[in-house]
Amino acid sequence: MIWESVLAKFKELFGDEGEIGVYFAPGRVNMIGEHTDYNGGHVFPCALTIGTYGVARKREDKKLRFYSMNFEGLGVLESSIEGLKPEKEADWTNYPKGVIWAFGEKGMRVDCGMDLVLFGNIPNGSGLSSSASVEVLTGFILRDMFGFDVTNQDLALIGQYSENKFNGVNCGIMDQFAIAMGKAGHAIFLDTATLKYEYAPIKLENAKIVISCSNKKRGLGDSKYNERRGECESALSQIKEVIEIGALGDLTEEQFEQHKDAIKDEVCRRRAKHAVYENQRTVKAVEALKNNDVKLFGELMNASHVSLRDDYEVTGVELDTLVEEAWKVDGVIGSRMTGAGFGGCTVSIVKDEAVDAFIEKVGAAYKEKIGYAADFYVVEIGDGPVKLA
Ligand code: GLA
Numbered sequence: 255m256i257w258e259s260v261l262a263k264f265k266e267l268f269g270d271e272g273e274i275g276v277y278f279a280p281g282r283v284n285m286i287g288e289h290t291d292y293n294g295g296h297v298f299p300c301a302l303t304i305g306t307y308g309v310a311r312k313r314e315d316k317k318l319r320f321y322s323m324n325f326e327g328l329g330v331l332e333s334s335i336e337g338l339k340p341e342k343e344a345d346w347t348n349y350p351k352g353v354i355w356a357f358g359e360k361g362m363r364v365d366c367g368m369d370l371v372l373f374g375n376i377p378n379g380s381g382l383s384s385s386a387s388v389e390v391l392t393g394f395i396l397r398d399m400f401g402f403d404v405t406n407q408d409l410a411l412i413g414q415y416s417e418n419k420f421n422g423v424n425c426g427i428m429d430q431f432a433i434a435m436g437k438a439g440h441a442i443f444l445d446t447a448t449l450k451y452e453y454a455p456i457k458l459e460n461a462k463i464v465i466s467c468s469n470k471k472r473g474l475g476d477s478k479y480n481e482r483r484g485e486c487e488s489a490l491s492q493i494k495e496v497i498e499i500g501a502l503g504d505l506t507e508e509q510f511e512q513h514k515d516a517i518k519d520e521v522c523r524r525r526a527k528h529a530v531y532e533n534q535r536t537v538k539a540v541e542a543l544k545n546n547d548v549k550l551f552g553e554l555m556n557a558s559h560v561s562l563r564d565d566y567e568v569t570g571v572e573l574d575t576l577v578e579e580a581w582k583v584d585g586v587i588g589s590r591m592t593g594a595g596f597g598g599c600t601v602s603i604v605k606d607e608a609v610d611a612f613i614e615k616v617g618a619a620y621k622e623k624i625g626y627a628a629d630f631y632v633v634e635i636g637d638g639p640v641k642l643a
Contacts, residue, residue, distance in 0.1 A: 279391035287536035291426030294501025295533030301436020303636035352420030381598025386429035389413035470597035552588025568595030
């Protein structure tokens, strides 16, 4: 068991006295609905069975002692719950610190310190939300240790708040929501404008979800993520002059085509086009799945990638190579980049009998073109956060 080795590490570093809790929060993959969550659109992510393990214990003083088995070289990082202040990404401890800070901002004061050891089996910075996983995990631990009266949906909102205000990344709600609300075997069809959601079973008869990791690292903070948000906001304010809407997600494709000339800047117009069409594609994709039309679902995934590549411009040669090579393999139902983009991972639906060939062919072509290897994960859809011991 992975958690047993994390617990052993905790005891080795911090001793075994007192009440020690062992916890897990998943990572997530988004099947379709990319860069729609800050445009009042729909998303369709699911939690994974890979994620972040955390072992924690309350302290009597104000100290925070944090250790990550993924960054062993950094050793134990010590700080205090006093004077936590929003700052730009320094090291991974900004994620748990940001959540402690965010609870305080919401009127739930964390009044003593804690010892915490983490281990994540999600590749870091890969677009599978390792950071949101740490945020939701921290919130889940704080709720358990301090008895705060918050729901899992609140944990998602607090996680997002901490990422926005403490870590300076203007992310939407998708990642934290998918992680906090995950359900095994299901994706979450979430309307980010209202937070209404429904669980949709993912029944892929004779097919698997395969994640291909480009191994091109990306930090959301220094990527163009915030720039894309700004472009969408600018497009929205221009189109609002000719049609009354609250968000780009309110538009149908037809309405967009009718009013798009109100967006003067060509780049912003393309960004808005993606946001509108991707939202509609997501609605259609969930409908297709309900009708057991996995083929159509795959086609919509492919169209999503093309739009992210050409109109939203968040892919890059690494993700494009993974997807375009995937499309060539027999037995691939659909393939697209997932997450923020600019590096990270792709998600593909691959027929069972084609999985080995997929990994071999896409892997070889990627290495040949990019010069280093990609990693592949055949994943399962898991539950939200849990206390393991
Ligand atoms: C990141 C953000 C999400 C979402 C995706 C793009 O993962 O954290 O809120 O915007 O990018 O769909």
